[in-house]
Amino acid sequence: MNKAVIRKYIILIGALLYSLAVSAQSTSELATDKPKPGEGLYSFLIRHKLSPQEHQQAFIDLNKGKFGKNNSLLAHHAYLIPSATIELHEPLFGKERAFFPLESNELKGTAFYLVAGHGGPDPGAIGQYGNHELHEDEYAYDITLRLAKKLMENGSKVHLIIQDEDDGIRDEQILKYDNHETCGSETIPLDQNQRLKQRTREVNKLYKKDSEAYRRCIIIHLDSRSKRRQIDVFFYHHKNSSGGKNLAYQLRDTFDEKYKQHQPSRGFSGTVSTRNLYLLRHTTPSSVFIELGNIQNYRDQQRFVIADNRQALANWLYEGIKKDFERNNKK
Incomplete structure (x- = not known):
């Protein structure tokens, strides 16, 4: 196996291990907040200085089971806010x-x-x-x-x-x-x-x-x-x-x-x-x-x-x- 192929495997394994470490990170480190009256998902993310385009999926993944129809926010839930750092x-x-x-x-x-x-x-x-x-x-x-x-x-x-x-x-x-x-x-x-x-x-x-x-x-x-x-x-x-x-x-x-x-x-x-x-x-x-x-x-x-x-x-x-x-x- 040549060096280039070995390096590709190393990169893939490293990326996998890193992603597993990130996903395993305690949610206690993340901030939470409740939506304001009438506030939708986009407005909630923007209020917390997050890009809806870049962070919407991460927000949904973090808060599974807390959404209404079409991913609407529910007033009685406190939502985990994903980190803005990429x-x-x-x-x-x-x-x-x-x-x-x-x-x-x-x-x-x-x-x-x-x-x-x-x-x-x-x-x-x-x-x-x-x-x-x-x-x-x-x-x-x-x-x-x-x-x-x-x-x-x-x-x-x-x-x-x-x-x-x-x-x-x-x-x-x-x-x-x-x-x-x-x-x-x-x-x-x-x-x-x-x-x-x-x-x-x-x-x-x-x-x-x-x-x-x-x-x-x-x-x-x-x-x-x-x-x-x-x-x-x-x-x-x-x-x-x-x-x-x-x-x-x-x-x-x-x-x-x-x-x-x-x-x-x-x-x-x-x-x-x-x-x-x-x-x-x-x-x-x-x-x-x-x-x-x-x-x-x-x-x-x-x-x-x-x-x-x-x-x-x-x-x-x-x-x-x-x-x-x-x-x-x-x-």
Whole structure:
């Protein structure tokens, strides 16, 4: 049995155990209330800040035997009120972060295809940090996971193209290197051209299955090769992609605002330009290729080795994406 099949079984078993645990939770932890005169089910749920569309069935299941005709509420009954919290589950985030709450639906109707740079037999650029080596693929993957979680917390559908079942989101400064990342469920090939084609196929396959109106592919690398003192972040898009161009400029503007706010003395030199990169040419969704810095540059390394900084980068990417989505919706 291959690793992909095993992982699917683990996910299914984990989800089943979690759902059983939730269903077994003591109802004494839930609030109760009686309906007001003339109050129907919808009005009752809305009064308790619950969405009838999302919580009606849970409410009915919790209060079986307490309803009149057509699920009308009975004045003499106190009804259990379901929790408004919706729990999400993604094992790739690691054991401590696998379960997390849905915080909003601000990005409902979006789908993202997140491609962490390199992986498998290709570690990417390697920076020297004291006595330690910093591998580009490990840090790009950690930032990508953090971005994925932020997007999912706010209602997005997220596909992680590069996956590592063992790592999860990590808070250490030195992220241990390994080479068993996969592209979806497939082993990553040694040949670079085959790696690029494999990622492109995976993105396009998933894109074809999705129906969200706003779909974007985001590719994250940490190998800009820049040696300047300013903070250099590069955003690339295909010359014929208006969606990629708009997102790239919005991300650049968001980073500019954030660096002016948090590090005004450092200077920020983020640029947007077109590049004839394979993934930008051949992926179906509008795509942006991002170089968040140079992991071989000591000044940039401070951005990557501190977990809070990696989270900040993910948060800023999220904010730029959200602004682009909101602007796109106004058209």
